Amino acid sequence: MKLTKLLERLTYQCKEGTVDREISTLCYDSRKVEKDSIFVCITGVVSDGHSFVNEVIAKGSTVIVAEKEVSVPDGVTLLLVSNTREALAYLSAAYFDYPAEKLKTIGITGTKGKTTTTYMVHSILSEAGIKTGLIGTIETMIGDTVIPANNTTPESYLVQQYFAKMVEDGCTCVVMEVSSQGLMLHRVSGFTFDIGVFTNMEPDHIGPGEHGSFEEYMACKGLLFKQCKVGIANVDDKHMEQVLSGHTCTLETYGLSEKADLRAVDIDLHSKLGNLMVLYKVKGLCDFPVQVNIPGKFTVYNSLTAIAICRHFNISTERIKEVLTKVKVKGRVEPVEVSKKFTMMIDYAHNAMSLQSVLSTLREYEPKRLVCLFGCGGNRSKDRRFEMGEISSNLADYTIVTSDNPRFEEPQDILNDIVVGVKRGKGDYIAILDRKEAIRHSILTAKEGDIILIAGKGHENYQEIRGVKHHMDDRELIQEIVAEMTLEQRNAL
Numbered sequence: 001m002k003l004t005k006l007l008e009r010l011t012y013q014c015k016e017g018t019v020d021r022e023i024s025t026l027c028y029d030s031r032k033v034e035k036d037s038i039f040v041c042i043t044g045v046v047s048d049g050h051s052f053v054n055e056v057i058a059k060g061s062t063v064i065v066a067e068k069e070v071s072v073p074d075g076v077t078l079l080l081v082s083n084t085r086e087a088l089a090y091l092s093a094a095y096f097d098y099p100a101e102k103l104k105t106i107g108i109t110g111t112k113g114k115t116t117t118t119y120m121v122h123s124i125l126s127e128a129g130i131k132t133g134l135i136g137t138i139e140t141m142i143g144d145t146v147i148p149a150n151n152t153t154p155e156s157y158l159v160q161q162y163f164a165k166m167v168e169d170g171c172t173c174v175v176m177e178v179s180s181q182g183l184m185l186h187r188v189s190g191f192t193f194d195i196g197v198f199t200n201m202e203p204d205h206i207g208p209g210e211h212g213s214f215e216e217y218m219a220c221k222g223l224l225f226k227q228c229k230v231g232i233a234n235v236d237d238k239h240m241e242q243v244l245s246g247h248t249c250t251l252e253t254y255g256l257s258e259k260a261d262l263r264a265v266d267i268d269l270h271s272k273l274g275n276l277m278v279l280y281k282v283k284g285l286c287d288f289p290v291q292v293n294i295p296g297k298f299t300v301y302n303s304l305t306a307i308a309i310c311r312h313f314n315i316s317t318e319r320i321k322e323v324l325t326k327v328k329v330k331g332r333v334e335p336v337e338v339s340k341k342f343t344m345m346i347d348y349a350h351n352a353m354s355l356q357s358v359l360s361t362l363r364e365y366e367p368k369r370l371v372c373l374f375g376c377g378g379n380r381s382k383d384r385r386f387e388m389g390e391i392s393s394n395l396a397d398y399t400i401v402t403s404d405n406p407r408f409e410e411p412q413d414i415l416n417d418i419v420v421g422v423k424r425g426k427g428d429y430i431a432i433l434d435r436k437e438a439i440r441h442s443i444l445t446a447k448e449g450d451i452i453l454i455a456g457k458g459h460e461n462y463q464e465i466r467g468v469k470h471h472m473d474d475r476e477l478i479q480e481i482v483a484e485m486t487l488e489q490r491n492a493l
Contacts, residue, residue, distance in 0.1 A: 001095070003063060003077070006038065009190075010081065010090045012065075017077030023063055026095045027056075028088055028157060035060035040088045041067065049084070065091070089156035089189035099163035100191035103133075103171060106309060107178040107188065109224050110199025110234075112357070113302045114152070114177040116294070117199065119329045120306035121175045127323045128315045133166035135159065135176035138330060138459045143169040153182025156189060175309075180220040188227070195309060196228030196249060199301070201239035202353070218243050225249050232308045234301065235260045252285075254308045255301075261285050262308050264300050271365050274343045275335065276451070282307060288317045292324050294333055295345075296361035331458025333358060336478055338443060339493040342450040343367070346474050348458025350377070350404075352387035355455060359395035368449030372396035373442050374456045375404030375435070376414055377464075385414065386421035393425020396453075401431040402438035404456045405464040435463070439474070440481045444489065 003019050006026070024036040030052040033039055039061040041049035053070045063077040064070065067084045081087040093100065106121065108114045118136050125132040134141040137152045142165050153176070154162070166174055178196075182188055201218060218239060225231045225247035233240050236255035244251065254262040261284050268279040276295035282288055282304070292303045303324055310320055328334055331348045338344050345362070349355040355374065363370055372392040376385045392399040401418045403411045415431050422429045432438040442452050454474050462469040482490070 003038065006091050006094045007079075008094060010087055010094075012087070013080045015078045015080050016072050017063075017075065019077060019079075021062065021077065026091055026157065027061070028155070030056050030059075033059045033061045037061045038063035038065065038091070040065040040084050040091065041070070042084055042088065043067070083186065085156070086186040086189050089160075089186045092157040092160040093190035095157075096160045096164040098191070099160060099167045102167045103163060104173040104195075104313075105191065105193045106173070106175040106195045106197070107193040107224055107228065108175065108197040108199065108305075109178040109180070109183070109221050110197075111202040112354075113199040113298060113305065114179075116299075116302045116329045116332050117197070117305045118175045118177055120303060120324065120327050121309050123327045124306060124310045124315060124320055124323045125173055125175070125313060128310075128313065128319050130173050130313060130315075131169075131171045133162065133169075133171045133174040135162055135174065137177055142166050142171070145169075151182070152177050152179040153187045156187045159187060160190070173313075178224055180217055183223040184220040188224075193224065193228035195230045195232060195312065196224040197305060197309065198225070198231070198233040198237070198240065198243055199305060200234055200237045201243060222246070225251075230312070232305070234305070236301075252308065254304050262304065262311075264290075264304050267297070267300055269295065269297070269364050271343070274337070274340045276343055276345075276362075276365055278303075286311055286317070288321060290321060290324055292327070293335070294328060295365060296333065296358075297364075298357070298361065299333075331460070333361070334458075336454075336475060338478060338482060339446070341448040341493065342446045342452060344443075344446075344452045344454065344478070346454045346458060348460075349374070349453075349455040350458075351384060352391055355388050356391045356395065358453065358455065359392065362451050362453060363395060365451060367451040368447050369397040369451075370395065371398045371400065371442055371446070371450055371452040373400040373402060373438055373452065373454045375402045376418055376456075377405040378407035378409030378411075378414055382417050385417040386424075389418040389421025390424040391421075393422045393427040393429060396427055399425075399427055399429040400438050400442055401429060402435045403433055403463070404435070407464050408466060435472070435474075436477045436481065439477050443478075443481060443493075 003021050003023050023038045027033045027037045028040045028042050033056040039056045050068050065079045072078045115137050122134045140147040222243045225244050228249045231249040231251045235253035253260045263284050264280045266281045270277050270279050277293045278299045279291050292299050334346045336344045347358050349358045461473040463472040
């Protein structure tokens with residue numbers, strides 16, 4: 001590939017050598033460099049790519065892209081840019097021949113709701129015959145290929161590579177989660193989204209290695225709306241105007257407010273035969289009734305967001321309604337059918353804020369008892385254990401404390417810390433170290449009308465112990481427990 005082709009949309013200074021040359025591969029990982037590679041020096045938290053310049057040149061790299069002054073020998077091209085992460089995004093877009101321009105691109109940002117909304121949109125578009133890729137917290141989906149995720153928003157090179165594979169696979173659309181970190185680190189630079197979406201804003205991801213302040217967090221979220229054609233925003237969120245300050249896109253709003261362009265009215269939190277759902281009517285830009293078999297007011301917002309997006313694709317009302325009744329997201333208040341007498345759900349809630357949110361949501365369905373089963377990860381702040389224990393004890397009637405990714409700590413020590421927090425609340429509790437036995441206890445002691453939340457792991461299918469990830473999936477544990485039951489126990493369900 002001609003180097004000039006890669007550089008056609010990039011602002012740079014050629015400090016050494018020539019741009020009139022061929023390159024073989026684009027790299028930002030020194031381990032992957034080969035003969036005639038172009039190497040982009042990325043400054044990371046752990047290492048700085050500029051320190052690997054001599055090493056990659058020895059491996060055959062003939063073009064170096066840097067944001068700091070470095071020395072290169074004769075015959076090597078040195079390009080200086082203001083930000084190498086941003087440069088990597090533009091170079092990656094060119095390297096894969098601008099695949100975003102061959103797709104309808106939808107980017108969803110916000111503190112909560114991104115994952116569920118992306119799956120709802122993916123389901124609706126796919127069912128309507130619009131082949132759609134997905135990039136998110138849980139996984140990347142390209143046709144039948146599923147790639148587990150390491151970051152909510154991958155590095156820009158991977159984003160463009162995934163886009164290219166989607167185009168090759170016949171996709172015409174992609175929906176993706178866009179994190180504040182992804183925006184701040186230019187992982188989605190180099191192209192313009194067709195639709196950008198803002199769900200909500202809460203203090204989160206603030207601290208060392210993340211954002212220095214809530215104001216910075218909001219500003220990073222707002223970058224999406226200077227990089228999209230149509231913006232869709234939650235008008236009910238008090239931070240919306242600040243997040244969208246200086247936006248350059250056409251703007252639409254959704255929410256429960258009368259001033260929303262698309263709004264939900266007549267909301268009914270409904271339960272039937274162990275199933276929790278929401279019913280409401282859409283008014284404004286659309287007019288039809290909606291049923292979603294996922295509990296909570298946040299489901300109203302998530303599904304309303306999906307409707308606001310999908311209406312731009314001229315999908316029939318009946319198709320949208322039908323898909324929303326069937327959609328579910330792995331590990332996000334995911335129902336697991338065990339009995340018609342009680343409700344069991346799996347959720348990823350693994351910190352105090354998310355546990356409080358999901359328990360408050362389930363409490364609105366007025367269960368006979370609200371049962372919460374959870375653990376806390378090892379080698380993490382003890383404060384999280386105390387906080388989650390107290391929240392569960394105050395919001396749930398019965399807390400079952402168990403193990404969850406103890407890592408390099410003793411599981412019993414973690415349980416003991418959680419129990420300290422549980423005792424600060426008012427609910428009953430039991431501590432059962434073995435997670436399978438804890439789940440078995442929750443099923444065998446369930447009462448008619450109970451809601452049982454199994455929290456913490458969600459979509460995860462492993463237990464991390466002493467640096468080793470052992471396969472373990474809450475869904476599989478539940479299946480095993482039911483299969484191991486006596487006939488009398490099954491009949492009692």
